[in-house]
Amino acid sequence: MTGLGAVFRPQLPPERLxxxxxxxxxxxxxxxWLWEDCFLEGGISAASAALAWTERLRVGVGLLPVPLRNVALTAMEAATLARMFPGRATLAVGHGVQSWMGQVGARAESPVTLLREYxxxxxxxxxxxRVTVDGRYVKLDGVALDWPPAEAFPILAGVTGPRSLRLSGEAADGTILTASNAPEQVRRARGLIDEGRETAGRTDPHHVVIYLRAATGPDAEARLRAEIEADGDGTGAEHGVAGDAETVARAVRQLADAGADTVILQPTADEPDHEAFIRFVAQEVRPLVP
Incomplete structure (x- = not known):
């Protein structure tokens, strides 16, 4: 079954979560799904709260920028979530937006090397x-978690370029793709991921999650078009979907057919009713997605 979710955008104040x-x-x-965009809301703190406020809901963070976080700290926090909320938390890591990393003095000269080591x-x-490593960026001396996850805790990579997609196949358990990827681009990304998996000799499952810009309601097309243009993706309708539940579900099914395992609907930044959007995804779109 294709997984389906929605984004709580960090442009919303944390108290609405x-x-x-x-x-x-x-x-x-x-x-x-939650975002740790600079300089809005913390991904781990928000995920912990959302998980504590619910009993069944799965909560993802896509993504944690690795230049901002020591790998041991990320491991500690991931393991804590895994043990407190078994099977309900998903974390992704990635390069982060390079301009933001520069603002905080954490920009890496080789983001791909950093992500591979991480x-x-x-x-x-x-x-x-127990890990000892002396890499270009990641340095650990006999580090081991006292409370590792009681069961496997997959880590996803949020990546875009060909080298990073191959790296995700090699070294991550899944991949997050941005909303800039149309179905044909998802197929190409799957191919690059598979190249990395083959190089590393991996045969375990690799879960692909993709964001999909979505809007519904009387002004949906105008809001979607403005968001796509603001994100620098031109005016291509393939980079989002506007319309009723069947129209949105059709776009979800197309991404699933192209290789996505989970599709996360991403409301526009100016979505007028986020609660209605959640109900729309859960109650109207979900029944139409096998």
Whole structure:
């Protein structure tokens, strides 16, 4: 079955998360995803609260920028979530927006090298290993978690370019794709991910999550078009969907057919009614997505 969820955008004030997380749970939404965009809201703190306020809802953070976070700290926080809320938390890591990383003095000269070292160390720590590594960026001396996850905790990579997609296949357990990817681009991304998996000899499942810009209501097309243009994706309708539940569900099914395992509907930044959007996804779109 194709997973379906929605984004709580960090342009909303943090104090609104509680009501929306509870609504997502009560409405039957599969997943609620959060963003750690600079300089808005913390991903781990928000995810912890959303998980604590709910009983069933799965909560994802897509993504944590690795230049901002020591890998041991990320492992500690991931393991804590995994043990407190088994099977309900998903974390993704990635390069981060390079201009933001520059603003905080954390920009890496080689983001791909940093992410490769980080993924290998993070997955080893979460597997309960004692890790010693002296990499270009990641340096650990006999580090092991006292409370590693009690069961496997997959780590996803949020990436875009060909080198990073191959790296995700090699070193991550799944990939998050941005809303800039149309179905044909998802197929190409899957191919690059598979190249990385083959190089690393991996045969385990690799979960692909993709964001999909979505809008509904009388002004949906205008809002969607403005958001696509603001994000620098031109005017292509393939970079989002506006319309009723069947129209949105059709776009979700097309992404699933192209290789996405989970589609997360991303409301526009100026969505006038975020609660209504959650209900729309859970109660109207979900029944139309197998």
């Amino acid at each position: 509680r009501a929306i997380a509870r609504l997502a749970e009560d409405s039957g939404l599969d997943e609620l 993924l290998h160390a993070l997955r080893a720590l979460l597997a309960g290993e």
